[in-house]
Amino acid sequence: MIRLIQYIDSDNQRRVGIVDTVGGEQIQRLEGAVSVYALAQQAIENSSDLETLVKSLPTRAEEATLSSLLEAKRVLAPVDHPDPAHLYVTGTGLTHTGSADTRDKMHTADSAEIQQSDSMKMFRMGLEGGKPAAGEAGVQPEWFYKGDGSIVVHPEHSFPIPSFSLDASEEPELVGCYLNGPDGTPYRIGYALGNELSDHITERENYLFLAHSKLRVCSFGPELLIGELPENIQGTSRIRRNGEPIWEKAFASGEANMSHTFANLEHHHFKYKLFCRPGDIHLHYFGTATLSFADMRTEAGDQFEISADAFGKPLRNNWEVVQEPDCVTVKTL
Incomplete structure (x- = not known):
């Protein structure tokens, strides 16, 4: 390794x-x-x-x-493409043991509703059918598109958060990095730590805004792990404000802490021929069960730090607001 x-x-x-x-x-x-x-x-x-x-x-x-x-x-980010348009950033959610709890707190008011929520149903589907036998396909996970290579921010650089965002919160995750071969076969290059930053307030307004909430920047690295991934990854997610830690929580990943196998998540991504175009790079975020959003709101200038011993140096990024137009006007040709 x-x-x-x-x-x-x-x-x-x-x-x-x-x-x-x-x-x-x-x-x-x-x-x-x-x-x-x-x-x-x-x-x-x-x-x-x-x-x-x-x-x-x-x-x-x-x-x-x-x-x-x-x-x-x-x-730099540990994997990129000469043409950012040929790099896909995608992800899956509700894949980790305990991941439904945080999500449900965002969308439901009491325990009775939690039992009936779509998030809990999706999570239970993963528990029941997310780890099929080798060579078989299990239940499909929640899936989302995040962007192309232009949204990837290098380690230690600032996240530009558009002014229309309602929130900017980290999601500490593992990232699978893939290259499609000349015949379209996907090859896994390796794994890295990632911050799949999202706008959780937008998502909380209505679950159907999930797609909007994911269209934000992200980061991964700084190191790329080549070889087999340990089944049990233990890490820590921290937030610093003005250089001082204000929030910290452990997170666990790897298949020992997941309701899906990596093979099942990979199958349900690459089963679409769209994602098997030769020469394309894919970065796929595998989900998390730990979010600071459950406890606090971040502020511009805060620094995110995600670490796990298996991946070497921590991934660090702060964030800043970038002013966007109040309304985009399309011109007629």
Whole structure:
């Protein structure tokens, strides 16, 4: 198991590096590699797995440490596409044990209603049929579209939140990163930590506004885990205001804490031919059971921090409001 980063070096050149998992600071630059996308394409072409390919490449020690690159905001999202329009960002919800509770608190008033809510019904469907036998398809999950590559914010950079948003709250999740091969077969490149930021107040107004609430920016990384994912991922989600922690909560992910298998979630995404176009990148957020929204509201300037030991350095982003027009007018041609 290895962890990769994409970054800009002191000569302002794109690089790919292997992170030393012992100290988490030293980086071995992969000579000649400028993107994980290109490396993944090469692995598919060579009928090789990505880890074997990466380990076969010559390396040299990078002078900068990972912490210094993060502080200088030179670390990029760990997977991207040369054309952002060919990168899909999607996700699934109500996939984790306990995830229905937070969602239902947003949409129902008392326990009697909770038992009848669509969220609870969807959650129970996952518990009953989300982990089918290998090679079989189980119940389909809640699914949403979030955007294309233009919405991905690099680690340590600010989230631009449109002025029409009613909320900006984190969602600490695991992200599956995929590349479609020349024949359309999806290949999993690896996993990363992600912040699937959403507008929960808009969603709470009416569940049918869920699609609107998801059309926001997101972030993932800074490190990409290549190889098999541990079944039990334990992490922490924090919010800092003016440099001081104001909220903190543990979260759990991995299949041991989920009502669906990754294979089932992947099947119900890639079963659509639309998502099997050769050369496209897919980032898929797998859901969470932990949200600060259940306890508090965030404010512009707050910093989100999501960490889990298996993924190395934490993912950090703050947020700021970006003024948008009060009304968009379409012109007639």
